[in-house]
Amino acid sequence: MGKGFFQVPTAYNEPIKSYAPGTPEREEVLKQYDAYYNGNVEVPLYIGSEEITTGNTISMSPPHEHGHIVGKFHLAEKKHVEQAISNCLEARKAWADLTWEQRAAIFLKAADLIAGPYRAKINAATMMAQSKTIHQAEIDAACEFIDFLRFNVEYMSQIYAEQPESADGIWNRVEYRPLEGFVYAITPFNFTAIAGNLPASAAMMGNVVVWKPSDSQVFSAKVIIDVFKEAGLPDGVINVVFGDPVMVTETVLAHPDFSGLHFTGSTFVFKELWKQIGNNIHTYKTYPRIVGETGGKDFILAHPTAKPAQVATAIVRGAFEFQGQKCSAASRVYLPKSTAKEVLDLVKTDIDSMNKPGSPADMSNFITAVIHEGSFDKLAKYIDQAKADDNAEIIAGGGYDKSVGYFVEPTVILTQDPKYTTMCTELFGPVVTIYVYDDKDWSKTLELVDGTSEYALTGAVLSTDRYAIDEATKALQNCAGNFYINDKPTGAVVGQQPFGGARASGTNDKAGSAQNLLRWVSPRLIKETLVTPEDYRYPFLG
Numbered sequence: 001m002g003k004g005f006f007q008v009p010t011a012y013n014e015p016i017k018s019y020a021p022g023t024p025e026r027e028e029v030l031k032q033y034d035a036y037y038n039g040n041v042e043v044p045l046y047i048g049s050e051e052i053t054t055g056n057t058i059s060m061s062p063p064h065e066h067g068h069i070v071g072k073f074h075l076a077e078k079k080h081v082e083q084a085i086s087n088c089l090e091a092r093k094a095w096a097d098l099t100w101e102q103r104a105a106i107f108l109k110a111a112d113l114i115a116g117p118y119r120a121k122i123n124a125a126t127m128m129a130q131s132k133t134i135h136q137a138e139i140d141a142a143c144e145f146i147d148f149l150r151f152n153v154e155y156m157s158q159i160y161a162e163q164p165e166s167a168d169g170i171w172n173r174v175e176y177r178p179l180e181g182f183v184y185a186i187t188p189f190n191f192t193a194i195a196g197n198l199p200a201s202a203a204m205m206g207n208v209v210v211w212k213p214s215d216s217q218v219f220s221a222k223v224i225i226d227v228f229k230e231a232g233l234p235d236g237v238i239n240v241v242f243g244d245p246v247m248v249t250e251t252v253l254a255h256p257d258f259s260g261l262h263f264t265g266s267t268f269v270f271k272e273l274w275k276q277i278g279n280n281i282h283t284y285k286t287y288p289r290i291v292g293e294t295g296g297k298d299f300i301l302a303h304p305t306a307k308p309a310q311v312a313t314a315i316v317r318g319a320f321e322f323q324g325q326k327c328s329a330a331s332r333v334y335l336p337k338s339t340a341k342e343v344l345d346l347v348k349t350d351i352d353s354m355n356k357p358g359s360p361a362d363m364s365n366f367i368t369a370v371i372h373e374g375s376f377d378k379l380a381k382y383i384d385q386a387k388a389d390d391n392a393e394i395i396a397g398g399g400y401d402k403s404v405g406y407f408v409e410p411t412v413i414l415t416q417d418p419k420y421t422t423m424c425t426e427l428f429g430p431v432v433t434i435y436v437y438d439d440k441d442w443s444k445t446l447e448l449v450d451g452t453s454e455y456a457l458t459g460a461v462l463s464t465d466r467y468a469i470d471e472a473t474k475a476l477q478n479c480a481g482n483f484y485i486n487d488k489p490t491g492a493v494v495g496q497q498p499f500g501g502a503r504a505s506g507t508n509d510k511a512g513s514a515q516n517l518l519r520w521v522s523p524r525l526i527k528e529t530l531v532t533p534e535d536y537r538y539p540f541l542g
């Protein structure tokens, strides 16, 4: 603790810029995008104070133009992962001991750097790496990341202020120690903000981190690293390794000082990691914290009283923004027979009004590319299957083309089978499946929504009938960690809708909340007796 009870600045949500034609932010981000497009970025490993080039590289290309190379990144060998761990442990001595307000200042500075001089860079890099439109890049890489940093600083100070009662003659206090060891952060491709937040939230609480970003996000991860460096994060606090996820992970999880996993990605990978940690449990000095936010099969359920235009907009935005590659994206929809046709006509009209999928550099595009060939091929396979299956029909989209970029049209599948494969499986692309229920089966449909998927991440109910909303809120209590009424199921805002799911969707530790930060500390209770007894006898013994 410093010499004062410092108050951190009150956190607020970063305002979203419009990027409308003629605005300076639009001009700046497009200029930066061109510079990246015509440049050749090289990304080393960041271990301690060293930037290591191994010579074993992978080239980076935008998903919307996979033939064009914009840089390369270096891959770690086992010895580099071991080096990253030993650098962590060396850096821990000073970092864990640094007064908390110094740590807070670094991350507040990082937030302001992203809000200012790095905004165009982090957005343009996210457009390039993940093929996000400028709006999707702005709400993720700029605003959500800034919000994570600012709000977490506020939550950290609230956690430290949380202290026990003290009876007469004693003083009880709790110190929130960082975990003894190091934290391993594994991040997904789809949110630059998540990539930055997973290592940063653990580091903010005094931990040291080995961070392994997704191969498909390295281009924007580089900007995150540049920001942390400029903000003054000491060398060795966050060490970054790229490379074979299995090798990196096996090396990390075999280390006795491994003390926490901060993961976001697919459910299968997370379950495998949990298993590995279990198998290694006798190796570790402490029980590792395991935090994982994983997949979803997020729903929209419309009641017969819901307004068709509102349902249609929730579907189009919820299912197709960022090509459906949000863990929160709507991918199964339940419509009542009485309004289904009107809703689906509106959805089709919206899709018809969109450009063909294209580059985010053309700001009139709403749909850009999916992340990589593996994802493209998987989506194409499910679309082809729906075309062939008797119990499914494609009523909009269904086209795909990977000749230039990994482009998949926004696609709507209509099925008569509520357990049809695309009603249950996470596809992670711009494909939504619709099931039409009989209006009189509303209550049965609630059971169907609850029982269809192993996941429980997000879900939305639209209705103007308050009794129906109440019934749905109760019946669907366990099938979404983020439950939306009369809205789409995406777009959680830090500080307003803490995000995370249960069941197979994760440990629900709510990214961007005090609950999450508490996972990265191990409280120590200190009881100090002010006048220490010197006689063992109770008064009644005389």
Ligand SMILES: NC(=O)c1ccc[n+]([C@@H]2O[C@H](COP(=O)([O-])OP(=O)(O)OC[C@H]3O[C@@H](n4cnc5c(N)ncnc54)[C@H](O)[C@@H]3O)[C@@H](O)[C@H]2O)c1
Pocket: 186, 187, 188, 189, 190, 191, 194, 212, 213, 214, 215, 245, 246, 249, 264, 265, 266, 267, 269, 272, 293, 294, 295, 296, 326, 327, 328, 426, 428, 457, 499, 500, 501, 505, 506
């Ligand atoms: N619940 C949430 O908050 C949330 C947020 C974003 C994404 N997601 C989920 O993430 C998935 C999409 O992201 P993705 O494609 O990057 O996920 P992914 O699971 O393929 O990869 C995530 C990370 O895990 C690493 N990885 C892959 N295989 C591994 C292995 N065998 N051992 C160790 N690490 C391994 C990857 O390299 C990457 O860094 C979706 O399932 C989505 O729902 C969830």
Ligand SMILES: N[C@@H](CCC=O)C(=O)O
Pocket: 190, 191, 325, 326, 327, 328, 489, 490, 491, 492, 493, 499
């Ligand atoms: N928090 C984001 C989703 C993050 C996962 O991909 C949302 O609410 O849409």
